[in-house]
Amino acid sequence: MTTIILIGMMGSGKTSVGHVLAHRLHLKHIDTDHIIEETQGQSITRIFESHGESKFRELEGNVVDKISKLSNVVVSTGGGIILNPINTMRLREMGTVVYLKGSVVQLKENLKEVTENRPLLKIHELAVILKVRSALYEHAAHFCIDIDGRSIEEIASEILKIQGL
């Protein structure tokens, strides 16, 4: 059984790497942010604006709960998923949790063109968010992959290699 869960900061490439991995492994790709947007019929930004971050975190927890019974899937998560230890526990039980670890410089570079739908970046500095979360990502992950200077394809290949796939 192969279940891979990608965690990490905004801009670490979780969605893109998840897409490539799922394609290469012929598995279904699940993106927790997309599920939230679909079920709510609203963008992440809109949910943050109209209901606040705590409501978003509640919805995020519900999604983790729902998908935690699945196997043979690749899951791309929202950057804050590890803020709730119950999410972390469920994801670790589900499969191999991989932390896509990037420097602030690399994350900012990746986010240059895609800051919409990242409402937290309007409130907090990326470096501060990373500092607060760094240990949580490390603790949640079964292993880490350094993303700096590497393409999405290269990152996906390394994950498959480490997994022996």
Ligand code: S3P
């Ligand atoms: C968040 C990251 C976003 C999204 C929401 C909150 C975070 O997902 O879930 O804006 O707290 O880091 P990405 O990591 O896919 O950008």
